[in-house]
Structures are given as C-alpha cells and as structure tokens.
Amino acid sequence: IDALTSANVLTFADKGYQGAGGSVRTPFKRHRYRPKLSRRQRAVNRGHARLRARGERAIATLKTWKIxxxxxxxxxxxxxxxxxxxxxxxxxxxxxxx
Known part of the structure; x- marks a missing residue:
C-alpha cells in the first residue's frame, strides 16, 4: 500500500482495505446498527465494482495460461x-x- 501511495497509483481495492488511505479507493461499507447506505453511496459502490470486475476477470484469464x-x-x-x-x-x- 505504501509503494502504491508513494508512486501515486490509483488503486481500486475491496472492503478489506478500508482505511488504507492514499491513492487506494475502497467501496463504502455498511456497519451493523448504522443506517443503510444512501443512494449515492450504492451508486458509487456499483461503479467501483464494475471497475474492479474488469481487473479481476483479466487476472483470472491470465491464471489459465500456465506459462x-x-x-x-x-x-x-x-x-x-x-x-x-x-x-x-x-x-x-x-x-x-x-
């Protein structure tokens, strides 16, 4: 995370990296006993998931090539x-x- 932040590389991570800061972007996380996410937050999470899905699919494709x-x-x-x-x-x- 420090290397990505120091190189100023915009990174879209999952909810496990919440609070990483810097150039690491994570989706909004709903916590127990707190209000539900707003419409805007849900829309941001959908866009975030669309961007991450491309990268995840590319990695899955590359893993099938044993070379x-x-x-x-x-x-x-x-x-x-x-x-x-x-x-x-x-x-x-x-x-x-x-």
Missing part, C-alpha cells in the same frame, strides 16, 4: 508476453462466441 507460473524475465518482456496472451485469448473467445 506465467514459470515466467522469469524482466518486467518489460513480461508485459509484452501478457499483452500477447490477451490478444490470443480475445481471438479465441471471438472465434467461439458466434
């Missing part, structure tokens, strides 16, 4: 490999989606 478990190279090359994997994945899913 990444044994990847030992520089970050620049790893980025190129990940981009190639995502292109291949999109080609495959578009081929079978009809």
């Amino acid at each position: 990444l478990t044994k990847l030992r190279c520089c970050p620049r090359r790893a980025t190129a490999i990940v981009q190639a994997i995502l292109v291949l994945h999109r080609v495959e899913t578009s081929r079978y989606s009809g």
